[in-house]
Amino acid sequence: MGGHLVTARRRVLLDLIRGAGGHVDAKELYRRATSQGESISLATVYRGLRLFKALGLVDERRLGQLGCYYEIRRPVDHQHLVCQGCGKVIEFQSPLMRRLIDQVQHDHNFSVAKTELYLQGYCQECKWQTEDSGR
Amino acid sequence: MGGHLVTARRRVLLDLIRGAGGHVDAKELYRRATSQGESISLATVYRGLRLFKALGLVDERRLGQLGCYYEIRRPVDHQHLVCQGCGKVIEFQSPLMRRLIDQVQHDHNFSVAKTELYLQGYCQECKWQTEDSGR
DNA sequence: TTAAGTGCAAAGGCTTTGCAGCATA
DNA sequence: TATGCTGCAAAGCCTTTGCACTTAA
Secondary structure (H helix, E strand, C coil): CCCCCCCHHHHHHHHHHHHHCCCECHHHHHHHHHHCCCCCCHHHHHHHHHHHHHHCCEEEEECHHHCEEEEECCCCCCEEEEECCCCCEEEECCHHHHHHHHHHHHHHCCEEEEEEEEEEEECHHHHHHHHHHCC | CCCCCCCHHHHHHHHHHHHHCCCECHHHHHHHHHHCCCCCCHHHHHHHHHHHHHHCCEEEEECHHHCEEEEECCCCCCEEEEECCCCCEEEECCHHHHHHHHHHHHHHCCEEEEEEEEEEEECHHHHHHHHHHCC
16 A cells, blocks of 8 residues: 655645635645745646545635635634625634534434535625625 | 527526426536437537526536536525435525524624535435445 | 656646527517 | 527636656655
């Protein structure tokens, strides 16, 4: 059973994902790596991300139509709130989520392995603007 | 302000979406249309879907890594449960969802416009199999 | 030394678009 | 008739892959 190598690219990649605090996609990681002088190809970024996912180090999230974003896996589950005005991403977590999942598992005799709640709308600042413009 | 035409293709397309009970993607709609003798192109399918979305007739859902699925918009919100064993899609709805959204809106001063909860796991039948195989 | 990682370019899905012709109101 | 619809083929994204070369252990 072959192990996985610790390479320079992978270290850089993982550091970048950590530093990004979630909310980066593959292309952005590639851009950040190269812009700080690191030599890496987009293909390697994708391969690294796939590996990290498989190892459970990183989670891939689909934020609506925005595409795939990557973040370090953390012990406590959280969900995302995306502002369609300014694009801001807010993380939150609610105990109701746990209750909801328990309920669904029970009602449908289903074993839930992965959950993703995505909420889209307008943040405090962008709310005013939509009200003003009346759009 | 131009109106939108009611055309044969669009009628067919909408009927197919209705008949599918959710859970079809563009390619599948194209396949079903042509296989029942209708003449339509994939581009027209996409254009129709975009229009229906804009008119609020149809919702686009991203079921995890499965891609885009389309369904007739219904008055009552619902969410999806996808079995990673057999691919079955189960719809459900829970009053906890409403409460969770109210809470998030309040806590983050955010106005939620669109919500999507996606749960992935194993249904009743597929649960046994994963237990047996011990995988 | 040797399995694993990497870059490059090509290929694969899915979705959109430009354009010329067609159809609906 | 005029605006909007359609098909076709091409192009655009994002992501994966084949292959030859490089590197970590």
